[in-house]
Amino acid sequence: MAGKNESPRQKMIGMMYLVLTALLALQVSNTVLDKFQLIDESLSQSAGLSRSENEGIMRNIRDAVSKRNNKAEDLHYQTLAEELMEETQTVLDEIEDFRQEIIEATGGLDEEGNYIGASNDSEVMSIALGPGDSQEGRAYALKLQLDEYRERVNSYDSALNIAPLALGADEIERYQGTEHENKDFARLNFFNTPTVAALAVLSQIKTEVIKSETRALEVLA
Secondary structure, three states: OOOOOOOHHHHHHHHHHHHHHHHHOOOOOHHHHHHHHHHHHHHHHHHHHHHHHHHHHHHHHHHHHHHOOOOHHHHHHHHHHHHHHHHHHHHHHHHHHHHHHHHHHOOOEOOOOOEOOOOOOHHHHHHHHOOOOOOOOHHHHHHHHHHHHHHHHHOOOOOOOOOOOOOOHHHOHHHOOOOOOOOOHHHHHHOOOOHHHHHHHHHHHHHHHHHHHHHHHHHHO
8 A cells, every 4th residue: 555655656646536536526517527538638748749759769779789789688689678668568458459449439529529428427437347247348458458568668677667557446545434435446546437538548558658658669769
């Protein structure tokens, strides 16, 4: 359980979830929904730029290994970095597929680029949580994938200590003693969550995955 040792990143994510939960408890206006779409677009753009920078780090690693005459030890770390990039892409593809399923199920985009089902939360819950209490929705599968990815990245070097990428309420200090404290990752992020807010959450997770990749690439380099 996160307590006083909660990292700045975890505190930031916890605050975002807290604000999201507070907003969802209110009558969500079109203005608020528009803000979430802007946040989602900003996060998506940031994630794309960060991934491009990571690809640059990977090119630098290959160039450095080549200049050092492809020594066996250097090639080992290059291979690890290449595997990391592939594993990251697999996770990012899953998140993007999750996003697209939500977008399509809620009506897609109108001619002005706005989400037709921006306030739709029933379809989001159906996709993310699964039927009833089955825990067979995509959010549960994504959590498992994120946990496995984090474990794999941390295995590359003891200097890495990537924090959990899929937090439940019991891992976020600010939720202790609240009505949300028993919510798992899926319900905390996708229960009664409108389309645009769910997309923003997924974009935020995507940025955290890419930040983890950046840290690992820097260590491997």
